[in-house]
Amino acid sequence: MANKYFKQKNGILLAGNVNVLTLVKEYGTPLYVYDLEIIRQQYETLKRSIPSNVKIFYAIKANPNLSVCSFLCSLGAKAEVASAGELYIALKAGFKGKDIVYNGPGKTDEDIQYAIQSSIHTINVESMDELYRLDAIAKNEHRPVRVCIRVNPIHTVTKVKMQTGGGSQKFGIDEEKIETIIKTALSLDWIELLGIHVYVGSQILDHGVLLENIENTLKIAVRAAKQFGLPIRCLNFGGGLGVPYNETEPELNVEHFGNGLTALINKMSQEYGLSETRFVLEPGRFIVSDAGIFLTKVISVKESRGKKYAIVDGGINHAFLPIRMNKKYPTAIANKMNQPNEGSVVIGGPLCTSMDVFTNEVELPHVEINDIISIFNSGAYGFSASLLYFLSAPMPAEVIVQNGKHFVARRRGRKEDLLLNCDVE
Numbered sequence: 001m002a003n004k005y006f007k008q009k010n011g012i013l014l015a016g017n018v019n020v021l022t023l024v025k026e027y028g029t030p031l032y033v034y035d036l037e038i039i040r041q042q043y044e045t046l047k048r049s050i051p052s053n054v055k056i057f058y059a060i061k062a063n064p065n066l067s068v069c070s071f072l073c074s075l076g077a078k079a080e081v082a083s084a085g086e087l088y089i090a091l092k093a094g095f096k097g098k099d100i101v102y103n104g105p106g107k108t109d110e111d112i113q114y115a116i117q118s119s120i121h122t123i124n125v126e127s128m129d130e131l132y133r134l135d136a137i138a139k140n141e142h143r144p145v146r147v148c149i150r151v152n153p154i155h156t157v158t159k160v161k162m163q164t165g166g167g168s169q170k171f172g173i174d175e176e177k178i179e180t181i182i183k184t185a186l187s188l189d190w191i192e193l194l195g196i197h198v199y200v201g202s203q204i205l206d207h208g209v210l211l212e213n214i215e216n217t218l219k220i221a222v223r224a225a226k227q228f229g230l231p232i233r234c235l236n237f238g239g240g241l242g243v244p245y246n247e248t249e250p251e252l253n254v255e256h257f258g259n260g261l262t263a264l265i266n267k268m269s270q271e272y273g274l275s276e277t278r279f280v281l282e283p284g285r286f287i288v289s290d291a292g293i294f295l296t297k298v299i300s301v302k303e304s305r306g307k308k309y310a311i312v313d314g315g316i317n318h319a320f321l322p323i324r325m326n327k328k329y330p331t332a333i334a335n336k337m338n339q340p341n342e343g344s345v346v347i348g349g350p351l352c353t354s355m356d357v358f359t360n361e362v363e364l365p366h367v368e369i370n371d372i373i374s375i376f377n378s379g380a381y382g383f384s385a386s387l388l389y390f391l392s393a394p395m396p397a398e399v400i401v402q403n404g405k406h407f408v409a410r411r412r413g414r415k416e417d418l419l420l421n422c423d424v425e
């Protein structure tokens, strides 16, 4: 199977014990399907493995579907947001302000005001001018604001494409400059400085790499505490826990990660008192990626100069996944799960750009018009990271499955939506 969580019966792919052809018949294509039980497994596996003083703040950007967010809230997760829109979704999903952290290098005054009014857990401050704006807006609101300073570390260990820490970055404050911002934060009346935040990159599969970066974060915090009086009431280690996208990629060893994290925190606690510290992890992809599939129907099959093409009704405007990760995405024909592979096929969407290709060449059974292609690992950065209005195609629907039941969590978009907020005669 193209994803360990999904099964088939009589050659038809099942999602949450529901025959996906039933879903296609009821909700149409292109269609996102999310299995809540897979989300539960991923969340609980992580929670079980990490120490109890490390809290999981789900990064909503990975999948902001309201039903997905509410489900994670019901499991006890907290939330990480990176825009006022995500903050709005988080609050609507049931997360309490005190359980939400806010990141982002370009927060507007309105974003900051909304976050302060929502009494969120912490705002991670990313520049000196943002710190002054936070202080001024907090003063105006008569509410002190709790902040962590987002640090761009000198040393990072990552072997990933999407790096957000180390080198020159638009994110955070360079480590070598943190003295000034810490001292300023401590001097401002409406700023309550709690600690630091470091997030170095996404899709890290090696627990050793994650732990090396966390150790570095702990060291930066303890050094800054001793030298500049940084309080360490909150230490935020960011997200970045990865998932395998094909058989050649290893699974992240969550148990080893958790054991290593416990050991690191214990070791550092001997050097500096961390018993009152709240530790934060902000995973997105790890929690929701495996839980999602993207279903799209074959509209046309053809050959061009030795390559076979299946053109489908969903494009990178609905699922921008492979382009961002540059992967051969795990793919199958949902109605031919027990048929042998016949040869390699390029799966391309309907958009007028050669970027609009899901897999360069994937081995599939005989592919025909009306077949349903399933793209696995679509639960994270699928709907939310897609070019949803590119070439004016309505948004795909999103469906939740769980233990044999299903419901629509976001209705399919309509042509009329494309002119929303325009004056139309």
Ligand SMILES: Cc1ncc(COP(=O)(O)O)c(C=O)c1O
Binding pocket: 059, 061, 062, 080, 103, 164, 199, 201, 202, 203, 238, 239, 240, 241, 282, 283, 284, 285, 286
């Ligand atoms: C600040 C921050 N935290 C957490 C995440 C979630 O990362 P991931 O999905 O790799 O866990 C991101 C992703 O961009 C981020 O920017």
